[in-house]
Amino acid sequence: MEDEIQLKVSRQGDRLLVFWRGDVDMANVTTLEQRTLGTVQNSDSTVIIDLTDVAYLDSAGIRSLLTIRRRLEDRQQQLSLVLPDDSLLRKALEIGGVPSVIPVHPSVAALEP
C-alpha cells in the first residue's frame, strides 16, 4: 500500500538525500524506485538513500537498490546508503551483497567530509 512507505528528499550541495520510511516490499518497490530516480538531477554527484526508518526490506528492495545503483552509475553518479550499525535490515542486505557494491554509512553525519 502506498501509505506503507514514505519518501522525503533534501539536498546538500551536489548531494541528494532521500529518506525512505516504512516497509519496502513488492507492493510498493517499483513506485519507490521510480520516485527516487525521478528526484535525481544531473547536477547531483551523489545520491544517499537513508534506510534508518525502514522497518522492512526484502529481496525486492535489495534488487531495487542494486537497480538504482546501476542507473546512477550509467550517469556517473554515486549511490550510498545510510544504515545504523544495529539495524535489523543489515543481515538481509549483507546476504544480498549490497555492502560490497554500495557504500554503507552508519549515519548521515558519518558521511560528512
Place this chain on the structure above:
Amino acid sequence: MDLFPPASSESAEHLRRVQTLTDAALAHLTVESLLDELLTRIRQLLRADTAAVLLLDEPNAELVATAAKGIEEEVEQGVRLPVGGGFAGKIAATGKPVILDRVDHGKVLNPLLLKRGIRSMLGVPLVVGGRVTGVLHVGTLVPRKFTSSDIELLQLVADRLALAVRARSEQEHRVIAQTLQRSLLPDRFPHVEGVAIAGHYSPARGGMVGGDWYDVFLIGLDQLCVVVGDIAGHGAPAAIAMARLRNAVRAMVFLDEAPAKTLSRLNDFLMHFDPGVMATMLLGIISPDGTMRYANAGHMPPVYVDGHGKGQVIEGSAEPPLGGVDFINYRERLLNLEPRSRLVLYTDGLVERRGRPLEVGLEALRAAAETDWTTLETLKHRVLEGGAGADQNDDDLAILSLSFGSQEADELHTTLEADPRELATLRRTFRRWLADAKADPQQTQDILVAVGEAVTNSIEHAHGPGRGLIQVTGVNTDGLLEITVRDRGAWREPRGEHRGLGRSVMRQLMDDVKISTDENGTVVTMHKRLR
C-alpha cells in the same frame, strides 16, 4: 388435385387424444397430480366411468389401489389384490393387456367394481425396464367393446405413469438414505486441547450412500471416543442399520469405557436385534496422557504418522466383524500417540479398488498420510491418484483424522489472496504471533523477510495473471518454529539479474528451508529455532 388431403377424421381424433396425454404441461406436475390429471383425461377420452391405478407391492405380491376416478372408494379403502388371480392380478402376472367385454364374478375379484355395476373393463400393465410395477384399468357401466386403439392409448398413459412413479420412488429412497446418513455424521467435533479433528464422507459414484460412518465424542471431561465403521450394504437399509448401531455404540461406551468389551457386546447386540447385519468397526478411546486403547472388529487398520512424520499401517491379527459369529472376545490394543503425530481412521472405500491388491491401496494411503495435507479432501485425492489412477471412489468412504500437538504448540493459520497488498497485513499477523513466541527483534525481522520472500514468490510466479490463494501456517513447538507457505503454482525465481536472491535470503535467515513442488503446487517449509 389436392396434394394434401385432410387427415381422416378418425386419425385426426387419435392424434388429438395422444396430444392430450403427452401435453408438455404435464411434465411439471408432481406424481400425485400427474396420476390425478392423467386418470381424468383418460376417463374422458375413452368415455369410461372409472379409471384406477394399482401399484405393485413387491414383497407381498399384491397390487395396491393408489389412485382412482369414478371409484374413489377403492383408494380410500386401500384395496389390495393378489398378483396372479382376478382381472388386475392377471395383468400384473402376465404383463399383457386384458379386455373384459362382460364382467362376471369369476374374472373380477375387486368387490367394489362389481358393486358399482361395471360391465366392461380394459387394463394394461405399468412396465419399467421389462418389470411390471402396477396396473392401470378403465371400466364402463354399459357394455362396451374396447378396440386396439383404446389399448394403445391406455398403454401410453400407463408407460408415462410407470416412469414417473419409478423416478419418484428412487428419488425418495436416495433422499432418505442421504438425509439419514448426513444426520448421523457429527457436524461438529468436541473441542479437546491439542487435538485437531477432521472428518470426511463421500458417497459412492452416482451419489449412492452406504453404511460407512464415523463418530467422535467425549466421555467425561477428557476421554475422547473415536469410531469408524462400515455396515455391509447400500442405500436406506444400510443407513438405517448404521443409525441403530451408532446409537448402540454411544450408549455402551457411555456406560463402560472399555473398547474391546464394548465390541463384544455390540456383537451380541447385532446377533440379537439385527440378525443378518454385518459391520466392521474400529473403536478407540484416547486419554489425555496420549494413549489410545482400541479394539478392531474386522475393520481396516489405523494409519499412524509419528512425531517425525513417518507413517505406518498399524497391522494386528484380524478379528471377525460384528454380527458374524456368536460370542467373540475382542482383544484390546494400545497405541502411543506422540506429540505432533497424526492418526488416520478410514473405511475400505479409500484403499480398496477392483483388480488391485489391498496392500497397494494401504501403501498409497501410508505414503499420502506422510505428506503435508491440510484437508482430508486432499488426502483422499492423493490416495486415489497414488493407487489405481481412479480419481473417484467406486464405494462410499469415510475418513477421520486426528492430529496431536504438543502442549506448547501454538499455531498460526492464515490464507491470503495472491495480491501484493496482502503482504503488509501478513506482516502484521506474523509480528503478533512472533511476539507471542518471544522472538527477539532480529529473529522477528529474519522470519518476516523469509516469509515475505516465499509469499512474494508465490504472488509473482505461482499464479500468473489469475488470482489464487496462498496458505501460510506457523507452528511453534517449544521455541522451534515451523513455517509453511503453500500455493498452487510452481516455484520460479525471478528472471534476469539477481536470480536466486530470494531463495538465498530465505536460506540464510532461517535454519533450514525446503521447497517442494508437485502437481498440486509449491510448499515452502522452513524452520527456525528461537532458543
